[in-house]
Amino acid sequence: MSNKKKKKLTPTQQQFHILAKAREPHRPVFWNCIRAFLVGGTISVIGQAIQLFFMTYFHFDEKTAGNPTVAVLIFLAALATGLGVYDHLGQWAGAGSAVPVTGFANAMASAAIEHRSEGYVLGVGTNMFKLAGPVIVYGVVAAFVVALVVTTIKVLGGI
Amino acid sequence: MLQRHQTWFFDKRPVILASAAVGGPFEANGALAEDFDMLHGDIWLGEDSFEKAEKKLLEQACEIAIRKGGLKKEDVQFFLCGDLMNQTISSGFAARTLGIPYLGIFGACSSSMEGLALAGLLVNSGAAENALAGTSSHNASAEKQFRYPTEYGGQKPPTAQWTVTGAGAALVGKTGAGPKVVAATIGRVVDMGISDPFNMGTAMAPAAVDTIQAHFRDTNLSPEYYDVIATGDLGKVGHHIAADLLDKHGLKIPPEILTDCGIKIYKENQPVFSGGSGCACAATVTYGHFLNRMRKGEIKRLLVIATGALLSPLSYQQSETIPCVAHAVAIESE
Numbered sequence: 001m002s003n004k005k006k007k008k009l010t011p012t013q014q015q016f017h018i019l020a021k022a023r024e025p026h027r028p029v030f031w032n033c034i035r036a037f038l039v040g041g042t043i044s045v046i047g048q049a050i051q052l053f054f055m056t057y058f059h060f061d062e063k064t065a066g067n068p069t070v071a072v073l074i075f076l077a078a079l080a081t082g083l084g085v086y087d088h089l090g091q092w093a094g095a096g097s098a099v100p101v102t103g104f105a106n107a108m109a110s111a112a113i114e115h116r117s118e119g120y121v122l123g124v125g126t127n128m129f130k131l132a133g134p135v136i137v138y139g140v141v142a143a144f145v146v147a148l149v150v151t152t153i154k155v156l157g158g159i
Numbered sequence: 160m161l162q163r164h165q166t167w168f169f170d171k172r173p174v175i176l177a178s179a180a181v182g183g184p185f186e187a188n189g190a191l192a193e194d195f196d197m198l199h200g201d202i203w204l205g206e207d208s209f210e211k212a213e214k215k216l217l218e219q220a221c222e223i224a225i226r227k228g229g230l231k232k233e234d235v236q237f238f239l240c241g242d243l244m245n246q247t248i249s250s251g252f253a254a255r256t257l258g259i260p261y262l263g264i265f266g267a268c269s270s271s272m273e274g275l276a277l278a279g280l281l282v283n284s285g286a287a288e289n290a291l292a293g294t295s296s297h298n299a300s301a302e303k304q305f306r307y308p309t310e311y312g313g314q315k316p317p318t319a320q321w322t323v324t325g326a327g328a329a330l331v332g333k334t335g336a337g338p339k340v341v342a343a344t345i346g347r348v349v350d351m352g353i354s355d356p357f358n359m360g361t362a363m364a365p366a367a368v369d370t371i372q373a374h375f376r377d378t379n380l381s382p383e384y385y386d387v388i389a390t391g392d393l394g395k396v397g398h399h400i401a402a403d404l405l406d407k408h409g410l411k412i413p414p415e416i417l418t419d420c421g422i423k424i425y426k427e428n429q430p431v432f433s434g435g436s437g438c439a440c441a442a443t444v445t446y447g448h449f450l451n452r453m454r455k456g457e458i459k460r461l462l463v464i465a466t467g468a469l470l471s472p473l474s475y476q477q478s479e480t481i482p483c484v485a486h487a488v489a490i491e492s493e
Contacts, residue, residue, distance in 0.1 A: 013352040019407075020353070020361045023399050025317040025433075032314070081310045090312020091430075097312050106312045114308035117208035131311065 032094050039089065039096030047073055047100075070101055077102035081109040107131040160283070165345050166377035172339040173282035175490065176289070176332040177228035180447030181220045182439075183324030185298065189425045194447035195325075196223050202299055202324060209309075210244060213297035213326075216439075217242070217253040220326035221293050224446075228289075228330040235259050235330065236287040239277050241270030242295050242438055243322075244304065249295050259291060268363075268392050269346070269467030270294040271327060271442035272486040276343035278331040279488070283340075288333050295326035296437030305356065305472055318358040320394045321431035323424060327442025329450075338453050338461075342378060344487040346370035348469065354480045356470065360397020360421070360433050363466040366483035367393060368404045370464055374487045375410060382412040386458040387449065391441030391465035391485070392421035394434030420444035420463075441465040453492050461490045 009017065050072050054065040080086040086106045089097050097103055108128055115127035129136070162168045179196045182189075187198040197219055204212040217240070225232060238259040240250035247263050254261035266273040274292030281287040299309045301322040307313050331340060349369050353362035367390045375382065382388060393401055398419040405412055420441045421434035445463045452458050464487040470479070 009352045016351040016365060017353075019403065020351075020364075020400055023403065024358070024361065024396060027316050081312075084310060086312045087310050088312075091314055093312075094314040098314075103312065106310070110308035110310035110312075113310055114303055117210070131307065 036096035039093035267467030
C-alpha cells in the first residue's frame with residue numbers, strides 16, 4: 001500500500017493493517033521467479049523451434065518467420081485455454097505464461113469463451129478485448145510517442 | 160425480542176423444520192461431501208451458462224428443504240433469498256420457479272444468516288407460519304463477475320479464496336421438531352481499509368469480530384456456552400486474524416470452539432488457497448454439516464457468524480476499500 005493511501009487511514013485502521021500484514025502468508029516470490037523463468041523460457045524455446053522449422057522447411061528468413069511463428073503460438077495458447085489447461089499453467093507459472101504472446105492469446109480466448117453465453121455480438125464481440133484491450137491501447141500510444149521522439153531527433157539532424 | 164442494541168431474542172423459538180445443501184464437483188471432493196443432500200459432477204449442471212447453473216442449484220436446495228420438511232410450496236408464506244450475482248438474479252429467478260412470495264436480500268456472503276435471522280423474525284413475530292431462507296454461489300459465475308474469466312491464466316496469491324459452488328436453504332416453521340433458531344445479532348458495516356479483493360478474509364475478519372463481541376455483550380453469555388462458534392468464510396488467513404483480534408479485545412474463545420466454514424468445507428490438499436468463500440460456504444456448511452451434527456446430538460448449541468464483503472467490481476476499480484458485514488444466528492437443539 002502506498003503512503004498516500006496509508007495517510008487516509010484512521011489510527012485503528014493503521015493498527016489493523018500492521019496486525020493483518022504480520023499474519024498474511026508470504027508470496028513465494030523466489031519460487032515464483034524460478035517457475036516463471038522455466039515456463040517462460042520453455043515457451044520461448046518452443047517459439048525458437050517453430051521459427052527454425054519455418055526457416056528450414058518453408059524458406060522463410062529470420063525476419064519473415066516471425067509472423068507464422070507467433071500465429072502458431074497464439075493458436076496453441078488458445079487451444080490450451082479452450083481445453084482448460086492454460087489457467088492451471090498460469091497459476092503455477094505466473095508471469096512465465098502471462099508475459100509471452102501466449103498470455104495475450106489466453107487473455108483474449110478466455111474472455112471470448114467466458115462471454116459466449118451472452119451471444120456473439122454483445123458477449124464475445126464486446127468482451128473479447130476486456131483484458132487484452134489495454135495492451136493494444138497503450139502499445140499503440142507508446143509506439144506513437146516513440147515514433148514522435150525518433151522523428152523529432154531525425155528532423156533536428158540527430159541521426 | 161430486542162435484546163440491548165442489535166440482538167433479537169426469539170422467545171417463540173422458531174424451528175428449522177428442514178435444511179438442504181447442494182454442491183458442485185469441488186465440494187463433492189471436499190471434506191464434508193457426505194453432509195450434502197445433492198452433489199453435481201458438472202459445474203454447468205447441464206445448463207448453457209454458469210448463471211443458469213447457479214439458479215438451478217438454488218432451486219434444488221429450496222425444493223429439497225421443502226420436501227424434507229414434509230410441506231408443499233403453498234405452505235410456505237415467504238421466501239428470503241440473496242446471492243452474489245448482479246441484481247441477485249439467482250434468487251429472483253429461483254423465486255419465479257418456486258412461486259413463493261419473495262423478499263430479496265443482499266448481504267454478499269452473509270446472506271445466509273441474514274436470511275435465516277429474518278425468517279426467524281417473521282415466524283417468531285407471527286408474520287409467517289413457515290418461511291424459507293436460501294442462498295447460493297457458483298465459483299465460475301462469481302469469478303466471471305468479480306474477477307477474471309475462468310480460463311484466464313492469472314496467478315492468485317495465497318490469501319485468495321475459492322468460491323463455493325452450491326446452495327443452501329433452511330425451512331423455518333412455528334412448530335415442529337428440529338433445531339431452534341434462538342437468537343440473531345445483526346452486524347454493523349465495518350471497513351478497516353483493506354482494498355485487495357484477493358484478501359477478503361482479512362477484510363471481513365474485523366466485521367466478524369465486531370458482531371461476535373456485540374452478540375456476547377447483548378446476550379450476556381460466555382463463549383463456552385456454545386459448542387461451536389463458526390465464522391462464515393474467513394479462510395485460514397482471516398480466521399487467524401479474527402482469533403487474534405478477539406483475544407486482543409479480551410474475548411477469550413477456546414480454539415476448539417472457534418472454527419470457520421471456509422476452512423472446514425475443503426480438504427487440506429485441495430488447491431483453494433486460504434479456504435472457501437461465497438454465500439454457499441456458510442450456507443452449505445451450516446445447513447448441511449452443522450445441522451446434521453446437531454440432529455445427531457453431537458452438538459447442542461451453535462453460533463454461526465456469516466461474513467460478507469460488500470464490494471463490487473466497480474467500487475474496487477474506483478479504489479474504494481472493502482466494507483464488510485457479519486450477521487450471527489444462534490441455533491440450539493432443544
